[in-house]
Amino acid sequence: xxxxxxxxxxxxxxxxxxxxAVSVLIFVGTQILPGDVAQSILGQSATPQALANLxxxxxxxxxxxxxxxHWLWGMLHGDMGxxxxxxxxxxxxxxxxxxxxxxxxxxxxxxxxxxxxILGLIAVRHKNGFVDKLISGLTLASISLPEFFIGYLxxxxxxxxxxxxxxxxxxxDSMSFLERMKAIALPAATLTLVVLAHMMRxxxxxxxxxxxxxxxxxxxxxGLTPFEIIRRHAFPNAIAxxxxxxxxxxxxxxxxxxxxxxxxxxxxxxxxxxxxxxxxDVPVVQACGLIFAAVYIGLNIIADIxxxxxxxxxxxxx
Amino acid sequence: xxxxxSQSTGASEKLLDIxxxxxxxxxxxxxxxxxxxxxxxxxxxxxxxxxVLGLIGESGAGKSTIGLSSMGYGRGGVRIxxxxxxxxxxxxxxxxxxxxxxxxxREVCYVAQSAAAAFNPAHRLMKQVVEASLKHGVSSRxxxxxxxxxxxxxxxxxxxxxxxxRFPHQVSGGQLQRVMTAMALCSEPDLIVxxxxxxxxDVTTQxxxxxxxxxxxxxxxxxxxYITHDLAVVAQVADEIAVLRHGxxxxxxxxxxxxTQPTQEYTSQLVSVHEIAHEEHAPGKAAAxxxxxxxxxxxxxxxxxxxxxxxxxxxxxxxxxxxxxxxxKSTLGRAITGLLPPLEGSITFGGRTLPGRLADRxxxxxxxxxxxxxxxxxxxxxxQTVGTIIGRPLxxxxxxxxxxxxxxxxxxxxxxxxxxxxxxxxxxELSGGQKQRVCIARALAAKPSLxxxxxxxxxxxxxxxxxxxxxxxxxxxEEQVAYLFITHDLAxxxxxxxxxxxxxxxxxxxxGPKSKVLTPPFDAYTDLLLSSVPEMEVxxxxxxxxxxxxxSAGN
Numbered sequence: 001x002x003x004x005x006x007x008x009x010x011x012x013x014x015x016x017x018x019x020x021a022v023s024v025l026i027f028v029g030t031q032i033l034p035g036d037v038a039q040s041i042l043g044q045s046a047t048p049q050a051l052a053n054l055x056x057x058x059x060x061x062x063x064x065x066x067x068x069x070h071w072l073w074g075m076l077h078g079d080m081g082x083x084x085x086x087x088x089x090x091x092x093x094x095x096x097x098x099x100x101x102x103x104x105x106x107x108x109x110x111x112x113x114x115x116x117x118i119l120g121l122i123a124v125r126h127k128n129g130f131v132d133k134l135i136s137g138l139t140l141a142s143i144s145l146p147e148f149f150i151g152y153l154x155x156x157x158x159x160x161x162x163x164x165x166x167x168x169x170x171x172x173d174s175m176s177f178l179e180r181m182k183a184i185a186l187p188a189a190t191l192t193l194v195v196l197a198h199m200m201r202x203x204x205x206x207x208x209x210x211x212x213x214x215x216x217x218x219x220x221x222x223g224l225t226p227f228e229i230i231r232r233h234a235f236p237n238a239i240a241x242x243x244x245x246x247x248x249x250x251x252x253x254x255x256x257x258x259x260x261x262x263x264x265x266x267x268x269x270x271x272x273x274x275x276x277x278x279x280x281d282v283p284v285v286q287a288c289g290l291i292f293a294a295v296y297i298g299l300n301i302i303a304d305i306x307x308x309x310x311x312x313x314x315x316x317x318x
Numbered sequence: 319x320x321x322x323x324s325q326s327t328g329a330s331e332k333l334l335d336i337x338x339x340x341x342x343x344x345x346x347x348x349x350x351x352x353x354x355x356x357x358x359x360x361x362x363x364x365x366x367x368x369x370v371l372g373l374i375g376e377s378g379a380g381k382s383t384i385g386l387s388s389m390g391y392g393r394g395g396v397r398i399x400x401x402x403x404x405x406x407x408x409x410x411x412x413x414x415x416x417x418x419x420x421x422x423x424r425e426v427c428y429v430a431q432s433a434a435a436a437f438n439p440a441h442r443l444m445k446q447v448v449e450a451s452l453k454h455g456v457s458s459r460x461x462x463x464x465x466x467x468x469x470x471x472x473x474x475x476x477x478x479x480x481x482x483x484r485f486p487h488q489v490s491g492g493q494l495q496r497v498m499t500a501m502a503l504c505s506e507p508d509l510i511v512x513x514x515x516x517x518x519x520d521v522t523t524q525x526x527x528x529x530x531x532x533x534x535x536x537x538x539x540x541x542x543x544y545i546t547h548d549l550a551v552v553a554q555v556a557d558e559i560a561v562l563r564h565g566x567x568x569x570x571x572x573x574x575x576x577x578t579q580p581t582q583e584y585t586s587q588l589v590s591v592h593e594i595a596h597e598e599h600a601p602g603k604a605a606a607x608x609x610x611x612x613x614x615x616x617x618x619x620x621x622x623x624x625x626x627x628x629x630x631x632x633x634x635x636x637x638x639x640x641x642x643x644x645x646x647k648s649t650l651g652r653a654i655t656g657l658l659p660p661l662e663g664s665i666t667f668g669g670r671t672l673p674g675r676l677a678d679r680x681x682x683x684x685x686x687x688x689x690x691x692x693x694x695x696x697x698x699x700x701x702q703t704v705g706t707i708i709g710r711p712l713x714x715x716x717x718x719x720x721x722x723x724x725x726x727x728x729x730x731x732x733x734x735x736x737x738x739x740x741x742x743x744x745x746x747e748l749s750g751g752q753k754q755r756v757c758i759a760r761a762l763a764a765k766p767s768l769x770x771x772x773x774x775x776x777x778x779x780x781x782x783x784x785x786x787x788x789x790x791x792x793x794x795x796e797e798q799v800a801y802l803f804i805t806h807d808l809a810x811x812x813x814x815x816x817x818x819x820x821x822x823x824x825x826x827x828x829x830g831p832k833s834k835v836l837t838p839p840f841d842a843y844t845d846l847l848l849s850s851v852p853e854m855e856v857x858x859x860x861x862x863x864x865x866x867x868x869x870s871a872g873n
Binding site for chain 2: 221224
């Protein structure tokens, strides 16, 4: 048990270290971009004196490493600075956006992960048969179509033709839960279709790999039905690779939703980021970058830890 | 006991009646059209309630396939295409998939060769042991678990109350094999198929498992099909023996009759002990290899697997290293080859001290010391032809190219008694014995002065292994090569060794010329090792168990 805790602690420590490295990269990356923050705030007509004053005020004359630690210190305390473009506190405007993105990602995940795994199990049960090929074909088709195309297809058929759900997913604070769910139905469906195939195919491959094992034959010779064998004997041994892919896709649901958010005009992180990249609002880009990196690294740590914990050899050493 | 047996029609005493069984499979040879092959052809055997029938034959004889047919199961693409399998008075092949599922794990249970692979690593043992009983509604979970604990006790597993809470990797191979037997007995079947249940075990562990299985069969009154290639083993447990070859029944009779008065030529071949007469050489003066006080460990020095080991191999002679798994015999080979640099001690080879690490050794050192492995098929690149495989050391060590190289390859093929026709074949097209011969030729191609043979005959059928040993002895005479022969099989040792080192838990407990090591008085471990080798004699098992002086390590 002690060795297991040690392994888990190692993973977490590694993740934090990685996050620190990423923060350096993000900081350096945004610093080497051409242009001057003071200039971009004050515009072309600013006097040299005003520029110098603003630089002093923003601390731009300090060496880069001082500014980095200053920035990092602020980040660790939840102080993300103020946006250059509109002077608003980044943390405040970002928290609402992040909440929206996580809300959408959460419901997309709630639908897509179980669906992908169940479809994977069904595909294994009917390996190489019609059902397997149908599932594989449909999910592959949905992943092959660009997500904006799926989005517009859904808008055309579900929102315009059948008028079941709104085509614009604007949400605001005063909405009830049900209204919110109705608003995100189409973007969530789009995301589900996008991430489904990857997870489903990995589930299928991982379980088929396990199905070659001798203990599957043992289970067959106990008289278990094919589905009992897959669920009880194959699936527990295929968890590690499946969780890995699931986590990659969950990360995608948070950090890769830019296009979907834009199509459905959903006020999430992706849209926020895209807007401010266009405005060259460096502090916002830095903050978003760091949050995305944290989500990615965090989910991958969870995948690693799940793989470690699901291995009985590590959980119960000799 | 409430058995299905008592409900079935009393007309026939037979529990299992296999009639005219025909089993086929489709094979896909590389580069050829798929074709059907007949694996089992017209075999008829039957088994009475509570009796044990031994199925014996070489690999490919169809014995496992016949055993599994009693559960209506075909491994891989194998299909039962003809005949009847009558169990408890009905033809199970006509029952459909649901009918088969109802009998598997209920009327017939299976014990696999490798219990270590046959248990699901993700679940605790108890959950797996009672699974079939619950599935078929034989009893409640509490009752099934109680019965399982009783079976664990009967099979003399340590801590029977709690062993079920462990995971498969926490239990030794010999114990797992017994847990698997308990799993088969737990749902109170009428018939158990034992598929080589002791073949993968050490000889000292095998005897315990064999005794446990025999007792469990006797006490529960279950009938059994006992599949093995080892006639001496089956003679201990079976009432009757059926000898199979190439999917056909050769002979079927009472155990005593089969081993004492076989009527068929092939059976007598199996029964007769194949002793290779090998005169022991006097210890020579020049040592090809001497290992002095070598200590080696895994895990950065934490787990010592070799403790102060010293052995010597005279040029052109054979040293056999024997011991059970975990005794450190293969590690000794790894230390000598430089794969595991020793912590202490020195290895002298041809008069010079070898660097401990493989990377520090010269090409000449590497050439002089070759290896042959247990698993010939994984020791060869499946995408290279036999000619490329044997030719590689010729190019690497001697720079031979083109016609010269081909000539030498042909010579080597000749030496291993395989014709020129094999040059262009791929490993997948060869039989197990042929693959091992190619590995021998590859080792010989380097003209080494020492070959380390790591369990080279363990994966082969007795008759094939016999041929390989004879070949090795002949080659030794011709080439004056020394062998370090790592094995757990004492019959092999007797056949080819000049001197013997017996290893136990990383130490050498007995070492000397063959005649001396195999002559009493023995130390306790050597005695255990020698007395555990099954003999082809009814009642040997009971005598051997009674006469033992120490417990085996795997127990």
